[in-house]
Amino acid sequence: MGSTEQTGGSPPKPPIKLVLAAPRGFCAGVERAIRIVEMALEKFGPPVYVRHEIVHNRRVVRDLEGRGAVFIDELDQVPDGAKVIFSAHGVPKWVPEEAVRRKLYFLNATCPLVSKVHVEAEHHYAAGRHIVLIGHAGHPEVAGTLGQLPQGAISLVETAVDIAALSPPDPDRMAYVTQTTLSVDDTSLLVSALRLRFPGIVGPRKQDICYATTNRQEAVKSISARSDLVLVLGSPNSSNTVRLVEVARRAGVKRAMLIEGADAIDWTLVDAAVVGISAGASSPESLVDEVVTAFRSRYDVELEEATVTREDLTFNLPRALAS
Numbered sequence: 001m002g003s004t005e006q007t008g009g010s011p012p013k014p015p016i017k018l019v020l021a022a023p024r025g026f027c028a029g030v031e032r033a034i035r036i037v038e039m040a041l042e043k044f045g046p047p048v049y050v051r052h053e054i055v056h057n058r059r060v061v062r063d064l065e066g067r068g069a070v071f072i073d074e075l076d077q078v079p080d081g082a083k084v085i086f087s088a089h090g091v092p093k094w095v096p097e098e099a100v101r102r103k104l105y106f107l108n109a110t111c112p113l114v115s116k117v118h119v120e121a122e123h124h125y126a127a128g129r130h131i132v133l134i135g136h137a138g139h140p141e142v143a144g145t146l147g148q149l150p151q152g153a154i155s156l157v158e159t160a161v162d163i164a165a166l167s168p169p170d171p172d173r174m175a176y177v178t179q180t181t182l183s184v185d186d187t188s189l190l191v192s193a194l195r196l197r198f199p200g201i202v203g204p205r206k207q208d209i210c211y212a213t214t215n216r217q218e219a220v221k222s223i224s225a226r227s228d229l230v231l232v233l234g235s236p237n238s239s240n241t242v243r244l245v246e247v248a249r250r251a252g253v254k255r256a257m258l259i260e261g262a263d264a265i266d267w268t269l270v271d272a273a274v275v276g277i278s279a280g281a282s283s284p285e286s287l288v289d290e291v292v293t294a295f296r297s298r299y300d301v302e303l304e305e306a307t308v309t310r311e312d313l314t315f316n317l318p319r320a321l322a323s
């Protein structure tokens, strides 16, 4: 007789190792933007209108909606006398101008690191330079940066082909700025192509890619090298989240997937001994916790956090909310 004795209880779970990338999830700009909406709701009471998703995460947006935030596309959906907040991605100049014209009370939740890019662009324009913006067409941050200056002052490029096609008014008076949430490696290549074509072009010391995007990409690279599968939590319209999936793939992991939450995991694909987990800068840590819990319900989990750097940056809140 064999020794397959039934001892009662559930069968043992298969082992799996989860490696959490650190840093991951919320950055200082996202925390500030969400706090602005929360504080505005506390101070003024609902409804508070928010132009565009305050940050690109459906869980965050749904949670704020539940507390009385109303997300709208444009200011013409805001009733007279209402309170409105502009998202972390920044807005074209005509948006606050229109709010002033309509005498709306508004708060600007633009991340200070996006505002810094706006200031750089204005500075270059004042110095008589034509500006090249490296970024993704259609992203709200790009629309906001383009909208800081008159039409034609900034050329948007996404690829080396776009750079080859540029025909600036004076090739000796050029500057560049970048979207804050791009791939660090891809952007370096584009900056090199710009410098090759326009040797006198001026720009930031490296790029305008923010500390949070850079750190999350470094962290996901480090876990990808030792994982069989990488799961990145976030929304598909979040630029920095999508970049993390690309970075993981390029770092050599067999499979990398963007998931919006634990219920999106396709367990038939989790044939892995080591699973790396990260989250975009607009994803709350609760999403990561839920994924770990879902793994624990199926596997005997060994949990490790792989930290490439620590972050302690915070941004001040608008003074109007302090009183």
Ligand code: SF4
Binding pocket: 027, 028, 029, 030, 088, 111, 112, 113, 114, 180, 181, 210, 211, 212, 213, 240, 281
């Ligand atoms: S990802 Fe970077 S630029 Fe965007 S909100 Fe966070 S800190 Fe600011």
